[in-house]
Amino acid sequence: MADGPVIQIDKPIVLLGMMGAGKSSLGVRLGEALGLKFRDADTEIEKAAQMSIPEIFENHGETAFREGERRVILRLLTEGPQVLALGGGAFVNDETREQILAQAHSIWLDVPLDELVRRVQKKPGKRPLLAGQNVRAKLSELQEARAPLYAKADLKVDVGGGTHEDAVARLVKALQTRLTTPKDA
Ligand code: S3P
Secondary structure (H helix, E strand, C coil): CCCCCCCCCCCCEEEECCCCCCHHHHHHHHHHHHCCCEEEHHHHHHHHHCCCHHHHHHHHHHHHHHHHHHHHHHHHHCCCCCEEECCCCHHHCHHHHHHHHHHCEEEEEECCHHHHHHHHCCCCCCCHHHCCCCHHHHHHHHHHHHHHHHCCCCEEEECCCCCHHHHHHHHHHHHHHHHHCCCCC
């Protein structure tokens, strides 16, 4: 655990941001640092559907995926303090976003486009929205459309560079500041 005030986590911590932002890999480590369980919304959707995300898109389409995503996240939000990593599009849904803002601490993991492109290219085939696309153009389009919604998160942390440890330390620090500073300060 990083130096600084001990924080009491009273509700879920939700990590959001673009594909390739590191929501899952940092989420696991943040959970360890805070002594909280880690949940990955995409993994929970796959378990519920008994299919991978690319298979859900292929067999049922994006609309069905988004509906499953909304239901799974609303359920996970009722399960108490945890670190919850979202898929990149989840926070775009009005109901999901409103419930997260009401019931969780939300953190936008911000990463520059060049770095997102580099990271997602390491795992081709995992992300149906990028299949057959110019990856940079598609990520850029999605990032531009989503940034105003991501900006509604409680916190924004730049995790575009440095080691995982650096990034987790920045996340813990941001949470410490938020949870130990009176809201009207
Ligand atoms: C998506 C992001 C993916 C996954 C799905 C759609 C998106 O999750 O939920 O492929 O709309 O940005 P990651 O952000 O974990 O890649």
